[in-house]
Amino acid sequence: MRNNWFYKLLLSYLPVFLIISSSILLMTYLSLIEMSKKSATRAHQALTQNVMLLIDQTLGGVNAFMQNEMLNNEHIKHFFDERFSEDRQYTDIQAAVALKKQLLNNSLIESIYLYRAPDLKILTPSTLTRIDFFADNKFIGLMLNSHSAYNWTLRTLPSQEAVPQNEVKVVSLTKKANLSNFSIMVVNVRIERLRELMESMTDTGMAFINLTDPDGNLIVSTETDAESGIPASKSGKILSSTHSDYTNWIISSGNRSGGIVELVSSLFYVWMAIALMSILAGLAWIIYISRRNYRPIETLMNRISGVRQMRNPDRMKDGIDEFELIETTIEDLLDESSMLQEQYKEASLFRKKHMFTSLMEGMHSDQNRNWEDELEQLGVSGPVSGSLVALVEIDQYDEFAGQYGSDQHLLKYVLSNVAKEVTVNHSFTVWTEWMDHSQMAILYVCSDHRGTELDVRACCETLRNWVANNLDFTITIGIGERTEGLRHVAESFRTAAANIGYKTSLGQNRIITTDQVMSRPKGELFKQLQCIRAVSQLFRAGDNGWETQFQEMYADLQGQLYTYDDLSNLMQVLIGHLQKDMAELPEDLNAVWHEGVHESLLTALESKKTLDDIHAAFHRILKDVFIRMNELRESKSNHQLVHHVKNYISENYHNPELSLTHLGEAFGMNTKSVSRSFREVFGVKFIEYITEVRMEKAEQLLLDTEETIQKIGQAVGYEQSLTFIRVFKKHTGETPGQYRKRAKTAHTGGANIEA
Incomplete structure (x- = not known):
């Protein structure tokens, strides 16, 4: 055992030692x-400067x-004179x-020739010919047509031979x-001479040296064949570059490809990071191994010492025998142990609820064995052929919680037991759990x-x-x-859960199934929004017709499903309007209105859970404030007159001449008085009111008739169809054609749902 422990420690630390030493x-x-590379960079910088100086000179x-x-x-001079x-x-x-003599005396020059413009003659050291028969005539033409200063130009010299x-x-x-006559002298220097330099x-x-032009095109390199330009060997990384102010060329140099050494050097920071990480990993490994080797004893003694000192500080004395401490702890x-078993029973209830919740949420695929164990405890020992979930919700839970207080937990327990007892004569196994304060899920297996x-x-x-016959509350399932x-x-x-969400429309104290939900159409919001706008406008105007519109909206809501x-x-939305x-x-x-009406509506909406109650x-709150x-409107002296004006507008809205001036003449009043009285009673300007009346009539005609847009505009008092379209779009946010199309689409969609 001692030797085994020794080898275990040795094999734990020896690899770490080797890794850290290798990393260092x-x-x-x-x-x-890296130091050598920096020195090489400085050397190449001096090299490129010296080479560029030599080439420039x-x-x-x-x-x-x-x-x-x-x-x-x-x-x-006489040749050009x-x-x-x-x-x-x-x-x-x-x-x-003279040209031949200079050509022989200057080894750099590959060729030299003169061009005399007046007679188009080309003179070389060996020939005199016209420019038409000279092989390099394209270059001469290019130079003569150039508008920039002449510089050294890289090119390929054409052959003079046939x-x-x-x-x-x-x-x-x-x-x-x-x-005066554009005569020139041309000297060609072979790039091989530059390569030799x-x-x-x-x-x-x-090392290698590259000479390139400003566009990056290679002129000559110590790594290429001067004649063919084919690379002689693979160049390494460029370490230094120098720009020539005279030729505008760039000299760059670097070491030739160094194989594995160059690869290692190029990844300097990567290797350094790897080495540093290896050292850190080694240190972490040493700490980990040390703690791991000491952990069993440390953990045991710390746990025993901590528990004993916390429970009985007087028994923890310095120098106490460790084996005695272990014995008393056991x-x-x-x-x-017996106390933990009791606690386990309590924890199993929470575990059971957690498993039930996971099952309802579809997270049971990895716990099939646990489900089988739980179902076996419930009395299901064989394979499960089918399952079904029912969700029980306590109606008017706020009133239920306020009435029973702490006793509600007892009633929920009773409800859970009754759900199990009513299945005694059926071949079901029932599993019930409360999902939240008001809903209980029943799993029928x-x-x-x-x-x-x-x-x-x-x-x-x-x-x-x-529940309805024996308790003071009801449930919906x-x-x-x-x-x-x-x-x-x-x-x-x-x-x-989706089915019980529709109890707002279907009512409480009942069973809601998928068949019942599918048999009724879903809510059509487009028509309800129209009714809401009409209710709000009529209510503001003091028109009793708001109740009719509100009842129509209620009837439509009763015929459809809403959560x-x-x-x-x-x-x-109605409250907002x-x-x-x-x-x-x-x-x-x-x-x-501001005497608490807005708050009363919001409170009613929060406390009432069914359509009928809402x-x-x-209706009660709105009718009271209406x-x-x-009564306040009728107390004003001009109330009756303004109502006559309003009725007159309702009967003559189609008249394009209807205006404040027209109303003043019809009722013998000043136009300003008509406008002021109208706003005081109804809270809206005359032009806004007549526009709303006309737009409501136009919307009705667009939905109920197939008349053209122009005829409908004339029917509501707009002789020009463009004016009608502009006002309608400003009022509704869309053109009459778009409104009619969307309304028909919504109606068709609703019909399909109902079908």
């Missing part, structure tokens, strides 16, 4: 490489040579001899010999094919009747659809 050696090696010498020849060489035209043949021969030879790459410099400055076995553990949905409905109906096995029981739960959230949102329209009334009428509460506002 790697970091040292990489640091040396060499090409600058050629430039100076050309300038000197054109200014001081008499033979070349028109005064020697009488003895031109002799002059040309002398100039050719049979093409290998192309020679050169850099050419052009000088103007005579500004570059190679003379460096060790080509270790005795205490045996005493606590069938171990054979005898249990049907009709049996579940019968059990639920028995449970509902028992939503029943899901039967599923095979337990894998899809969450779908049945979701269906039950509580949908109905709540719809009623909140009323709040906005009431704000436009005069201050005295607006004050009546409608009754809203009566008070009308």
Whole structure:
């Protein structure tokens, strides 16, 4: 045992030692490489500067040579001088001899020739020809047409022979010999000479030098064949670059590809990071292994010491025998075992509820064994053939909680037991759990094919009747659809939850199944929004017709299905419209609305859970405030007159001449008085009111007739169809055609749902 423990420790720490040592050696090696690389970069910087200086001086010498020849060489000057035209043949021969002499004396120059513009003659060291027959005539034409200063130009020199030879790459410099007739002198320097200069400055076995133009095109390199431009070997990474102000070229240099060393150097920071991480990992491993090897003893003693000191500090003394401490601790553990078993029973209830909740949420796939154990405890030992979920909800739960207080837990327990007892004569196994404060889920499990949905409905109906007859509250039960096995029981739960959500429309104290939900159409919000707007406008105007519109909306809601959230949102839209329209009334009428009416409507919406209750509460509140506002309106002297004006508008809205002036003449009043009285009574401007009346009539005609837009506009007082379309769009947010199309689409969709 001792040897085993020794080897265990040795094998734990020896690999860490090797890893850390190797990482430190790697970091040292990489640091040396990086220092060498920085030194090489500085050396290459000096190299590129020296090479560029040499090339600039060499090409600058050629430039100076050309300038000197054109200014001081008499033979070349005579070649361009028109005064020697009488003895031109002799002059040309002398100039050719001078060119040949200079070509022999300057090894850098590949070729040189003169161009005389007046007679289009080209003179080389060996020939005199016209430009038409000269092989390099395209370059001469390019230079003559150039508007920029002449610089050194990289190009391929064309062959002078009839049979093409290998192309020679050169850099050419052009000088103007005579500004008046565009005669020039051209010198071509072979790039091989530049390559020789570059190679003379460096060790080509270790480093390379590239010469490129500003566009990045390679002119010459110590790594390429000067004639073909084919790379001789793979270049390494560029370490330094220098730009020439004279030629505008760029010299770059670097070490030749170094294989694995270059790869290691290029990934310096990566390797350093890996080495550092290896060291850190090694340190972490040492700490981990040390703690792990010591952990069993430390854990045991710490736990024993902590428990003993917390429970009985007097028994924890310095120098106490460890084995004695362990012995007494084991005795205490045996005493606590029975108490833990009791606590386990309590915890199992919570675990059972958690598993039930997971089953309802569809998260049971990884716990099949646990489900089988739980179902076995419930009396289901064989395979499950089918399952179904029913969701029981206590009606008017706020009143229930306020009435029973702490006793509600006892009533919920009774309700859970009754749900199990009513299935005694059926082949179901029942599992009940309260999902929240007001809803209890019942899982009906069938171990054979005898249990049907009709049996579940019968059990639920028995449970509902028992609660209604024996308790002071009622329940509503939503029943899901039967599923095979337990894998899809969450779908049945979701269906039950969706069904019970429609008790706002279907009513309380009843059974709600999927068939009942599917047999009624879902709510059509478009028509309800129209009714809401009409109710709000009529209510603001003091028109008793608001009750008719409100009752029509209630009747439509009764014929359709709405969840509580949908109905709540719809009623909140109504409250919002009323709040906005009431704000436009005069201050005295607006004050009546602000006497808690808005808060009363919101409170009623929160406390009432069915359509009937919400409608009754809203109708009572709105009717009360409407009566008070009308009493205030009738107390004003001009109330009766303004109502006559309003009736007149309702009968003559189609008259395009209807205006304040027209009303003033019809009722013998000043137009300002009509406008002021109208706003004081109804809280809206005259033009806004007549526009609303016309738009309501137009919307009705668009929905109920197939008349054209132009005829409908004329029917509501707009002679110009464009004016009608503009006003309608401003009022509704869409054109008449769009409104009619959307309304028909919504109506068709509603018909399909109903069908």
